[in-house]
Amino acid sequence: MKTRKTWITALLAVAPLAAQAALPAYAPVTDARLATPESRNWLSYRGNYAGWGYSPLKQITSDNVGKLTLAWSYATGMKEGHQSPPMVNNGYMYITTPNNQVIAFEAATGKELWRYQKSIPEELMQLHPTNRGVALYGDRLYLATTDANLVALDAKTGEALWVKAVADWRKGYYMTLAPLAAKGKIMVGSSGGEYGIRGFVAAFDAETGEEAWRTYTIPAPGEPGGETWPGDTYKHGGGSVWITGNYDPDTGIAYWGVGNAGPWMPDTRAGDNLYANSTLALDVDTGKLKGYHQYHHNDAWDWDEVSAPLLIDLEHGGRKVKSLVHAGRNGYLWMLERSNGPIGFVDAWPYVTQNVFKSVDKKTGRPTYDPAHTPGTDKTVSFCPSLWGGKDWPPEAYNPQTGLLYIPANNNLCSELTGEPTKYSEGELYIGVALDNILTNVRMGDAARKHVGEVQAWNLKTGKKVWTHTYAEMNWGPLLTTGGNLVFGGGTNDRKFRAFDASTGKVLWEYPASSGVIGVPSSFEVDGEQYIAVQAGWGVDAQRMQGAFDAVLPHKTVVPQGGTVMVFKLAR
């Protein structure tokens, strides 16, 4: 009797705690879990190291997605670009917002657990006020900030464990990417090509924050590739890295995309300008450059090739290829081949209207250019695709069930630029095109006035496009695809977030959000229930393109700003 009474007393004492503690103990994120992530979780920027943007969950399907309804939403209190995926680890959700903010939630209910915000230096100039998410590793989160710091947070409490200055924001370095975590290291790159930075990827010890290595994307004289930069131009050659790399755990190599060379006019830096506009293969242990592929040399079009290629093992041309697939800002869809080092070229073809490349070498992938569409100092030139490219940063998605690659594209759009002499001044814009020209760069022919934005689905085995969904104006919507034969994405100025049949492209469901949706969507499961999560929050380059459209179209479009986390599930 006494034993029973004691047991009941103990149970009553614990009951209030149990009611509060709906979440399990935080499960540390290991290399093994990141390499083979559980389908119920979304542990990294694109859900897996290969960069697929794919969730195997299939409770929500192309048959029932019409019943999708809002489970909870949350106003972040911030304006500008909300682009981070809601990342989920066993019921804990983490999102980031502009202005260096991280918010932790109970994923199923939306209950706020904690909030962290790193203050912004008063003098900081935020050209791209956004953030694309944290890295989850061990029992910590890692945040890269617009004042170029790396912050380690306790995942359970939000306490800042260390803050590491990665670069000098006064010189134009800033960070917006989600870090990449692997092998005890947290890797980041820096934005700032518009300010004449010298780009890099750097790795930091996950425990201590000590810098492990730093590999510049722009080589100095005497280093391999250094001969592709005349004089001191490499010092301000751009090559920024502002999107998370993908990673092959079998080889220990991470693949990073590198931005355009700076300043914009190619005659200011005659040469190939390695490794701008390339993908780099970096050894995660040492930072050593093991291989590269430059998508196009001596860039003249502001075509950052900053999205990391997707790692997809497939059959192409009758053989098995461990491929690297990249929908280039230059308007070509690239298929490369990875190894334990060098990167090979397989194939490339245009996926949007492109009038710059006259040819692409079948063995090396090196393009030749039409000088009539190649800008230069004191030249006025038009070219397609526009300076925002066939696809800017919003990531593609790959679905192993359908075998299709999905691309958020902008087609039919062109630009016109006039190159001007420019001079480097620390922390100032270093572009070489008048700002008013950039603001009014868009050129729209008849095709563009019919439609610009697209979601494309490609069969990579055959190189054939399977379906295309078109939008009247732009598409800045990162894509998610799922085991339920679905593709999700927003990106349009009508604020809609949509679900497509992954096989046919038919729109099956759409939701009018409070702002345009340029966030990376994710999917997760808690207590046997599947959720789709994304942030609304229009801003940065989507808004910039909207401004350029407003300058040439007879109508103007207002897209309201303000971030909202949205989490959907099937209505019961």
Next chain:
Amino acid sequence: MNRTDSPPERLAGEPPCATRRDTLRFCAGALVGMAAGLGQTAIAAEPARARPQPGDRLVAADAEGTPTPLRLADVSAEGKPLMAVPFDAATGTVRDGSRLNKLLLLRLDPAAMEPSASKHAIEGVIAFSAVCTHQGCNITEFNAEKGLLLCFCHFSQFRPAAGGERVAGPAPRRLPMLPLKLDGDVLVVADGFTSRPGATL
């Protein structure tokens, strides 16, 4: 539970006085600060980073060599903006230690100015903070035809003849003005900024 941390203002491991120019600016400020035991106040008190003071002159932002105070005639009547920074002639301090001191000078038709602008201008010359009130980007572009200042970063537009009023874009407030007067034909700061310069976060 909300947590906020202040950023480190310099790179870890980087000496605080890396260049000779820094040495003159930062170290002098730091010494004053250490002597006074004031920490951050030392930086604010550093003359090159202090906000413009009444009596300051102005110098061109890209000028090299000995500072030469700007005169009325230096500001073009063609609608071209002139980028400038304050200059303490008494101590020879150019106040370019803070980018929040960046100024944009314009010459406008006095008859076209609203009272909110003309009361801070002198003979058509008006000075604005050259830092956008949205996200702190530099404002360097003036469309004379439309009479609008333009921010490259996010397309905010301001009307200088209406005292820097925001007319388009995401900026939440007008551009601060810096009241001017003349000493002979030399431009002189008459008072501090009309509101806080910099981003509104």
